[in-house]
Amino acid sequence: MYRYIINRLVLVIPTLVGAAALVFALMRLIPGDICVVRLASGGGTFNAHAVAVCHAEVGLDQSVPVQFVNFVIGLFRFDFGPSMWSGKPVSEEILARLPISLEVALLATVIAVLIAIPLGTISALKQNSWTDVVVRTVAIAGIATPSFWLGILVILAILDITQAISGTPWMPPIDYVSLWDDPIRNLSIVICPAVTVGYRYSAVTMRMTRSAMLEVLREDYIRTARAKGLIEKLVVNRHALKNALLPVVTLIGIEFAFLIGGLVVTEQVFNLNGIGRLFVLAVQNQDYTLTQALVMLTVVVFVLCNLIVDVLYAWLDPRIRYA
């Protein structure tokens, strides 16, 4: 087991180095001098001295290899330099917005799993029945519905329903409070985005659960379990679901990493001041230090999720450990 984990850890290194090199190169592909573009569009003082100061701030006054080494060292120390737009350290900007995004992501995962696994299982057990067709259609609709549109619809529904009940439209509060300070206020902010993101997430997981269950239900050991007279509930829970959930666990882990992508759009709809919104602001303001830090953060989260999933998988399935 330890051998497997170490082997897997070693594989992470080239991916991370490659990603860092790619992000570094991409940000230097930008046509023109970042500082000139920024100063020219800012309308401030524009002279050689201002450009030089800006270069020194972003670290562009050094040679390219030195810049790359500094970038990598910065990654390890979680120091990405100052944001080109606000002037505050990039790590500070990110840390301030991380809790809310993490909370939405975790809640969305819980919602997705709670919906997807029971429905996917029922759908597989009753293959081609009406239940199955409905579940599959709901799942495909979940993949097809853009999350920002769903978010707008959710907001519309809340406005209309609260108006009908209390006479005045109610909107979730905008300013974030932590879960520990005021749990109800916190949840009222987070629940709608979590449901919106969670729907798509659950749709993907539901499809996976269904197809994995269908495959497992055809196995010989299921027939054996049924033949020895085991009640159906035990056949499904102990024999089928336990094995079918392996690929589902993988998918949940990988999709969790992709949630960041989903949050970019959803946070915009719900006006949440999280990582996703920061990303959009960074791109809009041409804030390259912030953009490259955020892209790198996404990649690290993705690679870590993959790593955790693989280790979990090996722990759950001995065939992988000893292969």
Next chain:
Amino acid sequence: MSPSDTTLPISAIDDDAPETRRSILERSLLFCRRQPLGTFGLALCIVMLIAGLGAEWLAPYSPTANDFSAMTEPPSWAHLLGTDQFGRDLLSRIIYGARTALIVGFSCAIVGGFVGLVLGVGSAYFGGRIDAWLQRVFDVLMAFPLIIMALAVVAIFGTGVQNVIVAITVPLVPRCARVVRSSALSIREVPYVDAARACGFGHVRIIMRHMVPNVMAPFLILITAFVGQAILAEASLSYLGLGVQEPVAAWGLMLQGGAEEYASTAPWIAVFPGLAIALTVFGISLYGDALRDVLDPKMRDR
């Protein structure tokens, strides 16, 4: 689902055998009968295709014509889906938006798919060091979620239709190459490829005539899924204001700004463009699922 869907393996073989001799029409009818959901999906796609291709003839108004005497009008006979905050006819903008969505969806899927096909088959065929290096590169590229990669590309090249196409195509390439490579790997070991090599055929001929046709089934399924993904990604980028720019009509763009502001007083501005996106991608996904059932025999009973 019709009962014929749950065929036994034996009847499945019987059905397959003469398939090559059937005419295209017969095969299409067979597809419709066996895959009612897929046919429904295909019908949705065809409606959007017609809207996109014939936008000039179908749209009752110009998509950019402002009518300040009819701003945020609810749906009526004059404006079937109502008007937006600038007095533009929503139906016309949705019809023209179909064109934008289709251009982006198909260009990204086809270009990304073909580059991925070449890299994937090439990687599997040549193997060795080329394969190992390409795999590492794909590992790196796959570590970027699609929308994040697209945003990074937009950050560099800027917004607009062409840049959006580039931004969405780039992340699709490794995703295609991965799938194609894994199915091409199994074909490389098949005796007829050895035979072709023994005959002295060149690499290009072996790849084009023997490898590529055999990865067509997963490739087509993937391309179909890509069209949907690309349309969704374009809509998301445009919604964020980082994709297609005004005055071009695009569904995601229609939901930006005004749609949220006027959501409670003029919900039609927010509802219809989103419905267009959802229905199109829904149709493509249904069709893609049916295509997978038909093209991939292993998936037939799922």
